[in-house]
Amino acid sequence: MQKIVNKTTKKLRIALMVIFLLIVFANSFPFFQGQQSDGRLYYYTATDLFLEVTTITENPVDQGPLTAVAWSSALFFVIPIAGFLFAAFDRERNIKNVAGIILSAMGALAITFIVGPYMSLGSLAAIILYFVTFLISVFGIFARYIVQEE
Numbered sequence: 426m427q428k429i430v431n432k433t434t435k436k437l438r439i440a441l442m443v444i445f446l447l448i449v450f451a452n453s454f455p456f457f458q459g460q461q462s463d464g465r466l467y468y469y470t471a472t473d474l475f476l477e478v479t480t481i482t483e484n485p486v487d488q489g490p491l492t493a494v495a496w497s498s499a500l501f502f503v504i505p506i507a508g509f510l511f512a513a514f515d516r517e518r519n520i521k522n523v524a525g526i527i528l529s530a531m532g533a534l535a536i537t538f539i540v541g542p543y544m545s546l547g548s549l550a551a552i553i554l555y556f557v558t559f560l561i562s563v564f565g566i567f568a569r570y571i572v573q574e575e
Contacts (some may be wrong), residue, residue, distance in 0.1 A: 429527060437565040438512055441525055441558060445509040448532070452483065452501050454547030457540055468545055474498040497539050501551070504532040515561045525562030529555040 455468035475498045508528040515521040533555040540548050 430526065431568070431571060433568040433571060434565060436535045437522060437561055437568055438516065440561050441512040441565070442509055444554055444558050445512060445562065448505040448551050448558075449502065449509075449549045451551040451554060454545035454550060455545040456501070456544050456551075458545040459543055470547060471498050471501040475502070497535075498537070500532075500535045503534065504528050508532075520568060522562040522565040522569075525558050525565070529559040529562065533559075 452471035454470060457469045457474060460465060505513055505528075506524055511524040511528075513519045515524075533552050536544070536548050536552055537554075544552075556569040
């Protein structure tokens with residue numbers, strides 16, 4: 426099997442790594458928002474949700490759903506780190522692009538279903554970046570077959 430690597434695939438691989446790191450960085454922005462019973466808004470980052478599993482709010486009615494969100498918020502870190510590792514270690518094959526497509530779809534669906542209507546700035550930025558990684562991965566699949574004439 427002939428390994429096809431050109432300048433375009435190298436640039437796309439680096440772009441994938443950078444954008445997956447930006448998605449991890451987006452987890453530090455307000456990711457989840459809600460309203461307390463007295464009308465005040467509260468915001469949590471994905472890191473806060475992951476670390477505060479049991480003591481998220483004082484209201485026991487909100488405790489159950491937020492605890493479920495907190496346990497599943499580990500996906501917000503696992504998916505982009507896995508995408509970064511695929512892009513970092515796969516230099517010549519097409520696995521990084523297939524993994525980029527699958528992981529970006531999984532990440533966007535995880536944010537949509539876990540956070541839902543309580544999205545804030547960080548979750549919206551992460552969804553947009555997942556869409557960009559999806560497009561870069563699709564372009565990476567096709568860029569492998571571009572023949573550069575020298």
